Amino acid sequence: MTEYFGTTVADIFATMPKRFKPEEAKEVDIAIGYEATGEGGGKWKATIKHGTLKVETVEGELTGCKTTIHTDAETFVGVTLGKISALDALSSQKLRVAGDPKFLMLLLPKIFTPYAAPAKKPDAVTARDIIATLAERFRPEKAEGVAMTIGYDLAGEGGGKWTIVIRDGKCAVREGLADPLTVKMTMEAKTYAGMMVGTIEAVTAFTSGQVKIEGDMAAAAATAKYFRKYVVPGATEAEELISLRVTNSIEQRFATGPVMGRWFAGIREKKFLANRCPKCGRTQIPPREICAWCRVRVHEFVEVGPKGVVTHFDIVYFASPDPLTGAVRDTPYATVYVVLDGATEREAITVDLKKEDIPRLKEGARVRPVWAAVTTGSYRDLIGVELDEEEGSL
Amino acid sequence: MATKRVAICAVAQHKNDSDLWHKRFQGMLLDVLEELQAQTGFTFDEETGVNTIVSCSDDFFDARTISNNGVTDVLGAQYRGEEKMAQEGLNAVGYAQAVILSGYADMVLVMGHCKESQSESRRMIANMGFDPFYGRAVGLDNLNAAALQARAYMKKAGLTEEHLAGIVVRARQFAARNPYANAREIVEAGKVVASPQLCDPIRQLHAYPVSDGAVGMLLASEERAAEFTDKPVWIAGFANCMDSYFLGDRDLTANFALKQAAGRAYRKAGIADPRKEIDLVEVMDAYAYQQPLWLEGLGLCGDGEGARFLDQGGQEKYSVNLSGGMLAGNPVIIAGLYRAAEAALQLKGEAGERQVPDLHRAVAHSTTGAAGQFHSVLILER
Numbered sequence: 127m128t129e130y131f132g133t134t135v136a137d138i139f140a141t142m143p144k145r146f147k148p149e150e151a152k153e154v155d156i157a158i159g160y161e162a163t164g165e166g167g168g169k170w171k172a173t174i175k176h177g178t179l180k181v182e183t184v185e186g187e188l189t190g191c192k193t194t195i196h197t198d199a200e201t202f203v204g205v206t207l208g209k210i211s212a213l214d215a216l217s218s219q220k221l222r223v224a225g226d227p228k229f230l231m232l233l234l235p236k237i238f239t240p241y242a243a244p245a246k247k248p249d250a251v252t253a254r255d256i257i258a259t260l261a262e263r264f265r266p267e268k269a270e271g272v273a274m275t276i277g278y279d280l281a282g283e284g285g286g287k288w289t290i291v292i293r294d295g296k297c298a299v300r301e302g303l304a305d306p307l308t309v310k311m312t313m314e315a316k317t318y319a320g321m322m323v324g325t326i327e328a329v330t331a332f333t334s335g336q337v338k339i340e341g342d343m344a345a346a347a348a349t350a351k352y353f354r355k356y357v358v359p360g361a362t363e364a365e366e367l368i369s370l371r372v373t374n375s376i377e378q379r380f381a382t383g384p385v386m387g388r389w390f391a392g393i394r395e396k397k398f399l400a401n402r403c404p405k406c407g408r409t410q411i412p413p414r415e416i417c418a419w420c421r422v423r424v425h426e427f428v429e430v431g432p433k434g435v436v437t438h439f440d441i442v443y444f445a446s447p448d449p450l451t452g453a454v455r456d457t458p459y460a461t462v463y464v465v466l467d468g469a470t471e472r473e474a475i476t477v478d479l480k481k482e483d484i485p486r487l488k489e490g491a492r493v494r495p496v497w498a499a500v501t502t503g504s505y506r507d508l509i510g511v512e513l514d515e516e517e518g519s520l
Numbered sequence: 521m522a523t524k525r526v527a528i529c530a531v532a533q534h535k536n537d538s539d540l541w542h543k544r545f546q547g548m549l550l551d552v553l554e555e556l557q558a559q560t561g562f563t564f565d566e567e568t569g570v571n572t573i574v575s576c577s578d579d580f581f582d583a584r585t586i587s588n589n590g591v592t593d594v595l596g597a598q599y600r601g602e603e604k605m606a607q608e609g610l611n612a613v614g615y616a617q618a619v620i621l622s623g624y625a626d627m628v629l630v631m632g633h634c635k636e637s638q639s640e641s642r643r644m645i646a647n648m649g650f651d652p653f654y655g656r657a658v659g660l661d662n663l664n665a666a667a668l669q670a671r672a673y674m675k676k677a678g679l680t681e682e683h684l685a686g687i688v689v690r691a692r693q694f695a696a697r698n699p700y701a702n703a704r705e706i707v708e709a710g711k712v713v714a715s716p717q718l719c720d721p722i723r724q725l726h727a728y729p730v731s732d733g734a735v736g737m738l739l740a741s742e743e744r745a746a747e748f749t750d751k752p753v754w755i756a757g758f759a760n761c762m763d764s765y766f767l768g769d770r771d772l773t774a775n776f777a778l779k780q781a782a783g784r785a786y787r788k789a790g791i792a793d794p795r796k797e798i799d800l801v802e803v804m805d806a807y808a809y810q811q812p813l814w815l816e817g818l819g820l821c822g823d824g825e826g827a828r829f830l831d832q833g834g835q836e837k838y839s840v841n842l843s844g845g846m847l848a849g850n851p852v853i854i855a856g857l858y859r860a861a862e863a864a865l866q867l868k869g870e871a872g873e874r875q876v877p878d879l880h881r882a883v884a885h886s887t888t889g890a891a892g893q894f895h896s897v898l899i900l901e902r
Contacts, residue, residue: 377640378583383544418593
C-alpha cells in the first residue's frame with residue numbers, strides 16, 4: 127500500500143471507528159462518500175446515524191451520500207494529518223467537495239478525534255520517506271544567502287538518486303542527479319536512513335568509509351543545519367533544545383622545576399639527559415624528583431641516546447583535533463616507543479616518526495633524533511625520530 | 521576492628537608564595553612529604569605503613585584532567601590506593617577520618633596542593649566555576665560574588681571600612697609571626713583604606729594575595745597514633761553542608777550552610793555552647809568581611825553582630841586566625857588545610873611565636889563555591 131507522509135489512506139479509514147465520538151454524533155444523520163484517486167486510493171463510505179458509525183469500502187459508484195469528497199490519495203492523507211492546508215487544497219481544486227464543505231469542516235473535527243500516523247519503528251523508515259520530508263523541514267532562515275546543489279546517490283531498497291537545490295531561501299527536491307553538484311554523497315539507502323533516525327552515528331559512518339563524499343566537504347557538513355531534524359512518523363516530536371558552543375581558554379605557565387628542567391636544558395643542546403635512581407638504577411625520561419618505585423630522591427643525571435630502538439608503535443589515522451584551534455594533525459602519523467641507547471629497558475620515550483618512514487617502520491628499527499633548526503629549550507626542539515638505516519639494522 | 525577516634529599526628533606546610541615559578545607542584549609536595557616522614561618516621565610498608573592517600577587538587581588550577589594522576593609518585597601513592605578530594609582541602613581531612621573510622625585503613629596521608637600562579641588569572645578559573653549559560657557570561661567570579669555578599673553583610677552588621685582595615689592590619693601582625701604565611705609585611709590601616717578598589721566594597725588589601733602552596737598531614741587511628749607522635753590532636757567532629765548553586769537563590773548574609781555544618785560538627789563533638797567551649801578558631805577569610813561573617817555562622821557571635829564582636833575584642837577572646845588567616849595568602853583549594861594545620865599546631869603547642877597557652881579545643885573552617893556555597897567545619901581537641 128502506497129504511503130504518504132508515513133501512512134496510508136486505508137489506515138485512516140481503518141482507524142475511523144476507534145476515533146469516532148458517538149456522544150458528539152447523537153444528532154447527526156449523514157452519509158459521506160470519499161473518493162481518493164491514484165496509488166493507494168479507493169472509495170469509502172461513512173454512514174453516521176444517531177451515534178453510530180459504519181465505514182465500508184465501495185466498488186463502483188458512490189451512491190446515497192449527502193456529501194462526497196474527491197481528491198488524490200496524497201492530498202487526502204496530507205489534509206487529514208494537517209500537513210496540507212484544507213483551504214489551500216480546496217482553492218487549488220486538488221480537493222473537491224460535492225455538498226457543503228463548510229459543514230464538513232465543522233462536523234468532522236467534532237465527531238472524530240484527530241488522526242495520527244501509526245508509530246513506525248525507526249528501521250522501517252526508508253531513505254525515500256525521509257527525502258520526501260526534506261522540503262517541509264527546510265529552514266530558510268538558516269540558509270540565507272546559501273546557493274548549493276546536494277546530490278544523494280542512495281543504493282538499495284528505499285533508495286534512489288536525488289538532487290536537493292537550495293537557492294534564494296528556497297529548497298527543492300528533484301529526482302535524479304544534477305550536474306554540476308556542490309557536493310555528492312554516496313551511500314547505502316539504509317545507512318542514510320540510519321543516520322537520519324539516529325541509529326547510525328554520522329561521524330562513524332564517514333570515518334569507516336560507509337559514506338563517500340565528493341566535492342565540497344564543508345558544504346556537506348553544513349547541510350544538516352538547513353533542515354529541521356527528521357522525526358519518525360508517530361514518534362513524539364522532540365523539542366528542539368538549545369545548546370551553547372563556547373571555547374574555553376586560560377593561558378598556563380607550567381614550571382619545569384630544577385629536575386625536569388634539566389631535560390629541556392639538555393635538548394636545547396641536543397642531548398638527552400635522564401636521571402638515574404641511586405637504588406634501582408633506572409633512567410627516568412623525563413627526569414622526575416623521585417623514583418616512585420624506590421621512593422628516593424634522584425640526583426644523578428646521565429646522557430642517553432641520541433639513537434635508540436623502536437619497541438612498539440602505533441599509526442594514527444583518526445587524529446584528535448587541537449582543543450582550541452580545532453586543527454587536525456596531518457594523518458597518518460606514527461607514535462613510536464623508543465628506548466634510547468644507554469637507557470634502562472622500561473624507560474622509553476614516546477615521539478613522532480618522520481612521515482616518509484612510516485611504510486618501512488618495524489619493531490626493532492633503529493632510529494635517530496630529528497632536531498628543530500633552532501633549539502630553544504622547548505618540547506618542540508625534538509621534532510621526532512627518523513629511521514637510522516645507515517647502520518643496516520633493517 | 522574500627523577505631524573510635526582519629527588523630528592528626530603531624531602536619532607539614534609548604535611556605536605560601538605568590539609565584540613559585542621555579543618549582544613544579546610535584547616538587548612542593550615532595551618537600552611536604554619528606555617533612556612529614558622526618559617528623560613521624562612513617563613508611564609506605566604494605567603491612568605497617570601508609571597504603572591510602574587522600575589528595576586534594578583541582579583540574580582547572582593544574583590544567584590537567586584528573587589532576588591527581590600527575591602527582592601520585594611524589595605522594596608515595598604509586599602501587600597504593602589514592603583518592604582525590606577535588607572540592608577543598610578540609611573536606612579531605614573529613615574524608616580521611618571516615619576512611620579510618622570505617623576500619624578500611626588505620627593510617628591515611630592527606631596531601632593537598634595548588635598553584636594559583638600557574639594560570640593567567642585565578643579569576644578566570646573561578647569564572648569557570650559558574651554556569652556557562654549566564655554566570656560566566658556576566659563575568660561572575662569569586663571576587664565579585666564576594667563583593668555582593670560584602671555589601672549586603674556590611675549593611676546588615678554595621679561593618680565599616682575601619683573594621684575591615686582593622687581585620688587586615690591584625691591579620692598581617694600575626695602573619696609576620698607565621699613562617700608559612702605569604703603576605704607577612706605589616707600594614708597600617710591608612711594603607712588598607714587607601715588601597716585600590718578591586719570590586720567595591722572589596723579593596724586590594726581586603727583580598728587574599730595570589731598564592732601557591734602545599735599541605736600534608738598524617739592521620740592515624742587511636743590505636744596507632746602513639747607510634748607517630750606524643751602529641752596527637754584528636755578529631756572531635758567534622759561536618760559539612762552545601763547550599764544552592766545559583767547565587768540568586770541564596771540570602772548571602774544568612775550563613776545557612778555554615779550554620780548547618782557547624783551545628784552538625786558541634787553535636788558530634790558534644791559541644792552544647794560553642795561560645796563557652798571553643799578556645800581557638802581558624803576561619804577561611806578570603807576577604808576581610810568574611811572573618812566576622814563566618815564567625816557569626818560558627819555561632820561565636822549573634823546574627824548581624826559581627827561589628828560589635830570585633831569592637832568587643834572577640835578576635836582575641838577566641839584566638840581567631842593566629843596564622844594570619846587566608847588573608848595572609850593560601851591557595852583557595854587548600855586554604856582549609858592550612859586552617860586545620862594551624863589549629864593542630866596550636867593544640868600541639870608547636871605554633872612558635874603565635875602560640876597561645878591553655879588550649880583545649882579548636883575549630884578549623886573552610887568554604888568553597890562562590891560567596892560560601894559550601895562549608896566544612898572540623899573540631900579538634902588536645
